[in-house]
Amino acid sequence: MLKHIGFMVGMLVIALLMFYFAVSFESQYLESLVTTGPDITLDAWRELFSYWAAIGIIIAITAALFWFVLGQWVFTMNRWTSASNKRTVWLILGAAALAAALPGILLMPTVQEGGRLAWPFYLINNLVVFYVSTLLLSPSSFKYIPRGASLVRQWW
């Protein structure tokens, strides 16, 4: 049980690290590319960027945790070949994590120049949080479901 909790906490740590390091860097980087114009200050725009980035990351990590709960306590595995059928579920949850970028894309105030540069960051953040946390910390029974996991999950 302790191991499961550790995995879930690990997923949350990945999300927090993403928020505190990647989003801060992205926000600063965008400051040198964005011109807001009259309706909003650059600081307020950056705050909103961070806010919607955080919302996206929260949804992405929730999808990852949901994947963990399904794999650990809901899915049954009678034959090892049936594990690969669960990839569809993993892909759907991954798509949900990507879709979590939509609120940020749709609700960020329009600015004069460079506002759309935030969009790829939202998508990348959500994808990275979901992919890295499921890649490294999926339940043991389904640890090879995420693409590329067979290369990194050989030892735990």
Add this chain to the structure above:
Amino acid sequence: MPPPPEATSKFSPLPDTLKVDLYFDATLSMQGFTQTQTSSTYQQAIPLLERAVIEGWRGGEASFFKFGNDTAPLTGRAFLDAAKPQFYSDAKYNKKTFIERVIDRSQPDHLTVIITDLFQDNADVNQLSAKLKDKFIATGLAVGVLGIRSQYQGTVYDVGSDNYSFGYKSSDKPQTGRPFYLLAFGSHANIAHYFETLERSGMSSFPERHALIFSRFITAHRTPFAAAKLKTATGISEINSTNLVAPGKRQEEIKAFRIIKGKREAIFITDWPYEPLANVLDHSPILEPEVTCWKGEEAGTRELSPVESPAGKAALHVDASLLQNEGSFNRLQFQARLNVNELPAAGTYGYRIVLRPPNPILPAWVKDWNMRDGDIKAWHLKSSEFNGARTYNLENFLGTLSGAVSSTSRPEAGELFVYMKVDR
């Protein structure tokens, strides 16, 4: 960058207590205000002068004097005698109006009020204006003039350069009343408050009256620049001023901006509420900007050190004007255009912009109430046509005072600070 320095001149708030020294002109020309068949506006005004001091300041204290050739205190209720003709019969006081002596005696921390018909020859006007400029205007204090037309029946002495005398009797029409004036010297706030309190105390019922205050202040409020919303902005992003400027006491007068790489020009337009002070000199709505620019240079400390930058100054073009609503200015519109290519280098630039109206204009009533030399010569030939509803040298006197304000401490409609971080 360090915060802007403290403002050198602030509109002083109204004190709780005030000593007001009131001087009655006791010369013979004033007697006519007290010889009318019914109570004249002048006579009605006398008790109001004290009442306004008591009602205007919790600790207001009024002292009365009479002056002419000499000056003497009026103790107790003796000032009420100024409503009687005998008050003006004392030969020790009733020959010559030496206002300049009152100015010499006046104390800058008091409010000094002179009640006079303001008949001054050219030499008097020059001497008077010079004294007022040195003692009040140049030291940040103000001179107020409240002109009131009153019923009159008597002789007006020392009219014009040849010191003619004319008999004059006003009719029932208020505009034929002879003007008397309250000349007030002290802080702008005290003068304005005294005039307002006089209005509330009963002067609002006097039909012909005008007030004018000469001072460096035309607005009492600091520029609410930080809170002003941008109407348009091209090639520029507003940022919190704390990104570029250390916190200080003038935060509300600062806006900060960021201009990213590749921009040739950045423009923004904004406006904010403007509250003019009452009874100040008229002026055109176009404001003249005075710009100073500093570039932030590395000084080995956390804070950039400001170094004056003439090239930075040349790169910024400012237009400012006051917008009118129902006859009075109620908003200040400001446009700044930065030619980024004219800046010497990338970095942080700080601009101090002082917005001043061009030369002030005397209100129209001054011309209407002014007595010209040409008219006096004509009246000398036909004294029945003498118009005592005018004051000799009024336009000259007030014009000189206006000039004194412009030459010593030009009024400001606003002072603001713009900081820009420019990438290139």
